[in-house]
Amino acid sequence: KQEVTQIPAALSVPEGENLVLNCSFTDSAIYNLQWFRQDPGKGLTSLLLIQSSQREQTSGRLNASLDKSSGRSTLYIAASQPGDSATYLCAVPGSSNTGKLIFGQGTTLQVKP
Amino acid sequence: DAGITQSPRHKVTETGTPVTLRCHQTENHRYMYWYRQDPGHGLRLIHYSYGVKDTDKGEVSDGYSVSRSKTEDFLLTLESATSSQTSVYFCAIRTGNPNTGELFFGEGSRLTVL
Numbered sequence: 001k002q003e004v005t006q007i008p009a010a011l012s013v014p015e016g017e018n019l020v021l022n023c024s025f026t027d028s029a030i031y032n033l034q035w036f037r038q039d040p041g042k043g044l045t046s047l048l049l050i051q052s053s054q055r056e057q058t059s060g061r062l063n064a065s066l067d068k069s070s071g072r073s074t075l076y077i078a079a080s081q082p083g084d085s086a087t088y089l090c091a092v093p094g095s096s097n098t099g100k101l102i103f104g105q106g107t108t109l110q111v112k113p
Numbered sequence: 114d115a116g117i118t119q120s121p122r123h124k125v126t127e128t129g130t131p132v133t134l135r136c137h138q139t140e141n142h143r144y145m146y147w148y149r150q151d152p153g154h155g156l157r158l159i160h161y162s163y164g165v166k167d168t169d170k171g172e173v174s175d176g177y178s179v180s181r182s183k184t185e186d187f188l189l190t191l192e193s194a195t196s197s198q199t200s201v202y203f204c205a206i207r208t209g210n211p212n213t214g215e216l217f218f219g220e221g222s223r224l225t226v227l
Binding site: 031034036042043044045046051089091100103104106 | 144146155156158161163169171203205207210211212213214215216217218219220221
């Protein structure tokens with residue numbers, strides 16, 4: 001059974017710092033991995049989708065990497081800003097061919113001005 | 114937002130009453146999902162659909178039913194709401210292939226069962 005873990009559960013950094021969020025999964029036979037952002041009281045916003053054939057994806061100040069063999073993904077945020085404060089979730093597809101995702105518990109990030 | 118609309122966005126109801134949440138999409142995607150999000154449990158799949166009249170259970174389907182009579186609408190029904198079903202419910206759609214496509218979420222429906 002696929003399990004997804006995100007460490008740390010919470011992170012507080014000063015503005016301008018570069019930071020890394022971690023995601024690990026137990027079954028490396030995945031098609032892709034998706035990173036989401038969730039603001040309080042809001043839905044999830046897709047940030048990056050990394051296919052299994054890719055090693056990383058970039059969008060602006062965000063860079064996500066994927067290492068299937070070790071069951072790990074990282075989300076790198078460069079030059080963090082207070083507006084980056086949110087909960088970040090990673091998710092991988094479940095074992096069946098249905099497209100449903102298994103989510104980690106998330107990392108809540110606070111960027112202090 | 115991939116054209117996803119959830120309604121109602123907020124609802125307060127009493128134990129034992131039926132409740133239906135609606136998810137509407139404008140882009141004709143085949144795969145649709147209902148998740149619930151609770152503190153300490155994260156996001157858990159309730160039901161999903163892979164086409165009109167094609168649905169299946171997720172990991173927390175007890176007490177819930179779904180229907181999909183049209184591609185654009187996926188309904189989640191609580192036949193007799195209980196306090197344990199107080200939660201935030203999210204609808205999601207998957208673009209493209211179920212294995213490689215991207216998942217997009219609606220804004221959520223906050224349900225309180227008194």
